[in-house]
Amino acid sequence: MSIDRETAAKVAKLARIRVTEDALPALAEEFNTILGFIEQLNEVDVEGIEPMTSVTPMRLKRREDVVTDGNQQAKILSNAPDAREGFFAVPKVVE
Amino acid sequence: MADLNTLTIAEARDALRKGDVTALELTEACLSQIEGAGALNAFVHHTPDIAREQARAADTRIKAGDAPAMCGIPLGIKDLFCTKGVPSQAASRILEGFKPEYESTVTQNLFDAGAIMLGKLNMDEFAMGSSNETSVYGNAVNPWRRGNDDAALTPGGSSGGSASAVAADLCLAATGTDTGGSIRQPAAFTGITGIKPTYGRCSRWGVVAFASSLDQAGPMTKSVRDAAIMLSAMCSHDPKDSTSADFPVPDFEAALTGDIKGKVIGIPKEYRMEGMPAEIEQLWADGTAMLKAAGAEIRDISLPHTKYALPAYYVIAPAEASSNLARYDGVRYGHRAKLAQGDGITEMYEKTRAEGFGHEVQRRVMVGTYVLSAGFYDAYYNRARRVRALIKRDFDQAFDAGVDAILTPATPSAAFGLGEMKDADPVQMYLNDVFTVTVNLAGLPGISVPAGIDTQGLPLGLQLIGRPWEEGDLLNTAYALETAAGFVAKPGKWW
Numbered sequence: 001m002s003i004d005r006e007t008a009a010k011v012a013k014l015a016r017i018r019v020t021e022d023a024l025p026a027l028a029e030e031f032n033t034i035l036g037f038i039e040q041l042n043e044v045d046v047e048g049i050e051p052m053t054s055v056t057p058m059r060l061k062r063r064e065d066v067v068t069d070g071n072q073q074a075k076i077l078s079n080a081p082d083a084r085e086g087f088f089a090v091p092k093v094v095e
Numbered sequence: 096m097a098d099l100n101t102l103t104i105a106e107a108r109d110a111l112r113k114g115d116v117t118a119l120e121l122t123e124a125c126l127s128q129i130e131g132a133g134a135l136n137a138f139v140h141h142t143p144d145i146a147r148e149q150a151r152a153a154d155t156r157i158k159a160g161d162a163p164a165m166c167g168i169p170l171g172i173k174d175l176f177c178t179k180g181v182p183s184q185a186a187s188r189i190l191e192g193f194k195p196e197y198e199s200t201v202t203q204n205l206f207d208a209g210a211i212m213l214g215k216l217n218m219d220e221f222a223m224g225s226s227n228e229t230s231v232y233g234n235a236v237n238p239w240r241r242g243n244d245d246a247a248l249t250p251g252g253s254s255g256g257s258a259s260a261v262a263a264d265l266c267l268a269a270t271g272t273d274t275g276g277s278i279r280q281p282a283a284f285t286g287i288t289g290i291k292p293t294y295g296r297c298s299r300w301g302v303v304a305f306a307s308s309l310d311q312a313g314p315m316t317k318s319v320r321d322a323a324i325m326l327s328a329m330c331s332h333d334p335k336d337s338t339s340a341d342f343p344v345p346d347f348e349a350a351l352t353g354d355i356k357g358k359v360i361g362i363p364k365e366y367r368m369e370g371m372p373a374e375i376e377q378l379w380a381d382g383t384a385m386l387k388a389a390g391a392e393i394r395d396i397s398l399p400h401t402k403y404a405l406p407a408y409y410v411i412a413p414a415e416a417s418s419n420l421a422r423y424d425g426v427r428y429g430h431r432a433k434l435a436q437g438d439g440i441t442e443m444y445e446k447t448r449a450e451g452f453g454h455e456v457q458r459r460v461m462v463g464t465y466v467l468s469a470g471f472y473d474a475y476y477n478r479a480r481r482v483r484a485l486i487k488r489d490f491d492q493a494f495d496a497g498v499d500a501i502l503t504p505a506t507p508s509a510a511f512g513l514g515e516m517k518d519a520d521p522v523q524m525y526l527n528d529v530f531t532v533t534v535n536l537a538g539l540p541g542i543s544v545p546a547g548i549d550t551q552g553l554p555l556g557l558q559l560i561g562r563p564w565e566e567g568d569l570l571n572t573a574y575a576l577e578t579a580a581g582f583v584a585k586p587g588k589w590w
Contacts (some may be wrong), residue, residue, distance in 0.1 A: 034409060035462075056293075
């Protein structure tokens with residue numbers, strides 16, 4: 001499996017990271033190095049082995065479905081790059 | 096008494112309780128050392144006011160007579176921990192200016208026990224790196240040098256600032272975190288002790304997430320006893336972390352008897368890597384002999400899937416990172432890129448993340464995105480999780496056969512020069528974690544203990560891997576190894 005610059009551009013797009021056109025060939029090459037290393041996993045016989053979901057055999061805890069927190073609007077907005085009138089502000093989303 | 100900043104936690108605790116020293120004196124000693132250690136670039140946010148206030152409170156508590164062991168102990172805190180009202184950036188530009196409105200559970204536990212925060216410590220960006228060279232703050236520097244050569248060496252990573260600060264006696268101990276070796280490798284590179292507990296021992300709440308199924312916090316200290324004391328204070332069951340273990344936290348220090356007679360120590364043949372430096376091989380053999388002399392039974396064992404741990408890790412960790420780091424979108428906190436006329440929300444995301452994430456983080460997020468993308472999920476991600484199950488099974492089988500702990504080298508080399516790996520491909524850097532990453536994949540406790548000095552005068556570490564939840568037993572074996580190795584060397588002060 002080899003990654004070309006089109007695939008690299010597509011991955012960057014999916015990851016929402018802007019990559020300039022001229023940086024794509026080097027990025028594709030790095031992907032190929034890493035994926036080449038990962039290819040070793042194909043040597044392993046994984047027949048009948050379930051993918052690990054939890055490293056310790058423990059059931060996730062449940063709790064009552066009740067509100068335990070809230071009324072912290074000012075705290076939540078305190079780190080926002082742009083907050084107005086009690087909301088996070090972002091560029092126009094809908095055309 | 097020795098310079099106060101050079102004390103161990105245990106020494107300081109005893110001196111505090113006897114009234115020979117105050118927490119404020121300890122704190123001032125550390126603060127003045129930090130001030131003079133700019134060249135190490137270990138502390139990146141200084142909190143002297145908080146430290147003095149906490150020290151005064153600790154002194155009051157100690158006088159009252161029932162202070163816990165960590166009361167009055169000045170610590171450095173890795174920048175990955177969210178600390179209320181104090182910059183917590185994970186060494187990333189994307190979290191520039193972020194001041195959490197809350198405290199991580201681990202730091203809260205330490206503060207509840209009376210510990211003191213001197214400041215925040217340098218690290219690799221989002222804990223992704225093995226040399227502290229991916230930090231937005233610039234490189235942290237190892238206080239150790241090769242003989243008289245003044246070339247700057249890496250303190251390792253990702254907890255490079257923590258390792259540098261403890262080794263240089265800028266603080267009594269520090270917090271670290273470990274996703275693939277980020278406590279144990281820097282501990283080995285700087286001649287200190289670092290333990291990653293069993294997955295679930297320390298709450299991950301308030302610790303900036305890298306790879307959630309692998310991340311664990313742990314102490315980085317000047318001795319095994321200190322690691323035991325500090326680990327007891329860091330651990331707790333926490334309902335805010337759904338993977339936090341609901342087990343009582345033992346007094347780990349009480350487990351340090353030094354008696355390991357009859358314990359079975361496994362030596363895994365797969366850790367004998369091709370091209371391993373002779374010095375590392377010798378150190379490993381010496382450590383084996385020390386444990387044998389202390390009364391342990393040495394047994395050759397096999398962990399056949401060891402070779403596949405790193406490739407499995409470099410699927411699973413980036414996959415989880417790509418998901419965890421999706422939250423950095425320029426909306427709720429941290430950096431937002433300046434937008435051009437007509438830019439919409441997608442441009443905001445893309446420009447913000449391109450400016451805010453460094454190169455290594457971008458690369459891992461994109462690798463993670465790729466291995467999780469439609470058509471590859473099964474071939475990469477699911478296969479890696481199946482291999483992970485096999486890696487864990489290897490350990491389970493060794494423990495079921497009666498092995499109590501496993502001895503390996505901590506790293507494949509001593510500390511290397513900053514910039515030396517610049518032209519290497521990313522996989523070369525990843526090989527630093529070859530001996531440590533298996534432990535994260537299997538969720539086990541692992542500890543790095545300084546055990547020797549190489550011909551260039553640099554410290555080398557050995558790793559012990561224990562059974563899940565048996566950190567006390569593991570620390571006791573490490574204590575026996577520490578006693579036998581008698582490592583006392585310190586870096587000469589040049590900074």
